Amino acid sequence: MTKKLDNLIEAGKEKLKAKKWRKIGIVALFNTVVGLNINAKPLNLPKEYSENISVEGHENEVFDYDFNNDGINEKVVVTYNSVNNAIGAVISIYTNQGGKDMLTYQVTFDKKFSIMELQAMQKMFDKVKEYYPEYSKNIQPNETRYITIYGDNKNNDIIFDKVKFNNHAPENTNNFLFIKNSASLLEAPYGNAVAHLGFSEKPEILFDMVSDVANSNTKWYFTEFTKKGDTNVTRKEKKDKNGKVIAENPTTIKGFIAGSEDNVSERGFYWNKMINRIEIVNNFIDTALKAKEDLYIITEYKPLSRDKPSKKDRFGNKNNQSIIGYTKANKEGEIINIPDQTIFKIIGEENNMLKIETPFYGGPYFIEKTEGTYQKAENIKEKVNKFIAIDPHSQTEVLFQRNPETEKYEVVTYSYVTTGKDGWGSYETPHGAFLIAFTRPYMTFTRHARAGDKTLPGRSDLTIGGSAKYAVRFSGGGYMHGIPVGLNFKGSTLNTGTAQKIGTYKDSHKCVRHFDDQIEFIVGWINADSKIKDRDNTIPEEPVIAVVL
Numbered sequence: 001m002t003k004k005l006d007n008l009i010e011a012g013k014e015k016l017k018a019k020k021w022r023k024i025g026i027v028a029l030f031n032t033v034v035g036l037n038i039n040a041k042p043l044n045l046p047k048e049y050s051e052n053i054s055v056e057g058h059e060n061e062v063f064d065y066d067f068n069n070d071g072i073n074e075k076v077v078v079t080y081n082s083v084n085n086a087i088g089a090v091i092s093i094y095t096n097q098g099g100k101d102m103l104t105y106q107v108t109f110d111k112k113f114s115i116m117e118l119q120a121m122q123k124m125f126d127k128v129k130e131y132y133p134e135y136s137k138n139i140q141p142n143e144t145r146y147i148t149i150y151g152d153n154k155n156n157d158i159i160f161d162k163v164k165f166n167n168h169a170p171e172n173t174n175n176f177l178f179i180k181n182s183a184s185l186l187e188a189p190y191g192n193a194v195a196h197l198g199f200s201e202k203p204e205i206l207f208d209m210v211s212d213v214a215n216s217n218t219k220w221y222f223t224e225f226t227k228k229g230d231t232n233v234t235r236k237e238k239k240d241k242n243g244k245v246i247a248e249n250p251t252t253i254k255g256f257i258a259g260s261e262d263n264v265s266e267r268g269f270y271w272n273k274m275i276n277r278i279e280i281v282n283n284f285i286d287t288a289l290k291a292k293e294d295l296y297i298i299t300e301y302k303p304l305s306r307d308k309p310s311k312k313d314r315f316g317n318k319n320n321q322s323i324i325g326y327t328k329a330n331k332e333g334e335i336i337n338i339p340d341q342t343i344f345k346i347i348g349e350e351n352n353m354l355k356i357e358t359p360f361y362g363g364p365y366f367i368e369k370t371e372g373t374y375q376k377a378e379n380i381k382e383k384v385n386k387f388i389a390i391d392p393h394s395q396t397e398v399l400f401q402r403n404p405e406t407e408k409y410e411v412v413t414y415s416y417v418t419t420g421k422d423g424w425g426s427y428e429t430p431h432g433a434f435l436i437a438f439t440r441p442y443m444t445f446t447r448h449a450r451a452g453d454k455t456l457p458g459r460s461d462l463t464i465g466g467s468a469k470y471a472v473r474f475s476g477g478g479y480m481h482g483i484p485v486g487l488n489f490k491g492s493t494l495n496t497g498t499a500q501k502i503g504t505y506k507d508s509h510k511c512v513r514h515f516d517d518q519i520e521f522i523v524g525w526i527n528a529d530s531k532i533k534d535r536d537n538t539i540p541e542e543p544v545i546a547v548v549l
Helices: 002-017 026-032 118-130 271-290 516-527
Strands: 059-065 074-083 086-097 100-109 145-149 175-179 182-186 193-198 204-211 220-227 251-258 264-268 295-298 322-326 335-339 343-350 353-358 362-368 374-376 386-391 396-403 408-416 432-435 438-448 459-475 478-481 544-548
Touching (some): 118 145, 175 204, 193 220, 193 251, 271 295, 271 386, 271 396, 271 544, 438 516, 459 544, 478 516
Parallel strands (some): 100 145, 386 544
Antiparallel strands (some): 059 074, 086 100, 145 204, 204 220, 220 251, 295 374, 322 335, 353 362, 386 396, 396 408, 432 544
């Protein structure tokens, strides 16, 4: 089988070169078409197999294959279409039941694949075979199961062997489940428990599955989890009385987890999504500079204490520390909130309003021509090489260093973080592309003053409540910083409840929290050899852009 498959793949490559990819052999085709649109819906194929199965806008290929090695071939129908050399498909497996071939499984994948990536397709074909014993467990007569197999989130434009700091880098960098409370890992859907997972643990998702059985709305996740002695994201080391690190024996187990929204959340390190957003920003910058257009940033850094309640726009941003962008020059139509430090370019004027475009929110939008609310981004003179990608949904962050020669992105460090949440006196971390303003060695925060407290100048109601190590200002009062603690705190911040929450829920007031050693490294990377100082602040000479998904 393997030799035949390899031969067909090689034949397929030659035909691809001749632009005749539609003529690839059947098994090679099966190997190629397993890429599909994300969140692809199952096709409405008949329950019983027939020779005239067809779906409008798609092509079919049919072959036999014995997935469970019982001597009886399953009937496999590959239904596919293609757009711009990317193929989408659904693989339907009919099993013999009572002398009839009945639709039992429909397998899709979570990504598209280029028709030129045949070896990658072979790996995906192998997963269909590899996971068959799992997604076929406890199958009922006349039941159809719909399976989505998850692939690797990495791509060839990202370099992973240049990581410079990994103290808090998790081993699982793909799709995972965040356990909100606790969950049982089962041997099969509705089967016996093989393990119990606790709060914040993150098993990797291999595939998910739903069924057409009546009254069965449960999505099942088939996951892999390596249980260590301590699964906290801080990765504490256990030591004996002599200070020697005690070696742990990790145990890797696989099983099903019921996908209740109350108990689990699907997350991941979405490398492709991060790079796609970064490339949008860099292409925007490159296009503007080649057209000799100036780049600007919003400068709207007002105290949050003066903020008024506002609604989120369609990008998820509120009006705090932002200016309003209008879709019409007469200030009518839809409005968006454009946060402080947002990158944009001016493309004209109309009705005494500036007409602008942004990389993240698009455009055109109209903003008031008000002095002090924007300024030129003087240090952006070419494509930017340093990016910080923050994903509030997954509570993940990655630092990327672009190599100008290869135009590939090197991963510098990656970790879990804590971003902002909406609430009384707190704000969600804004979404957008922001030019880093400065760094400094500390971050102070305030609280309401009590009797005997030393209050702030001009604010008799506030006093310094505590501090965190290091600060990176990226938008308004949104900073990247270390673990916040009280002024009299002693000990390790790793042992605080705040540290334990990193990588779990949105919990900050707007900022992005990090472990102390992580943010120390990040500040050094941002500053590089910059000599530009403003009191305690260091302004990076080389531009660094934070992209918040």
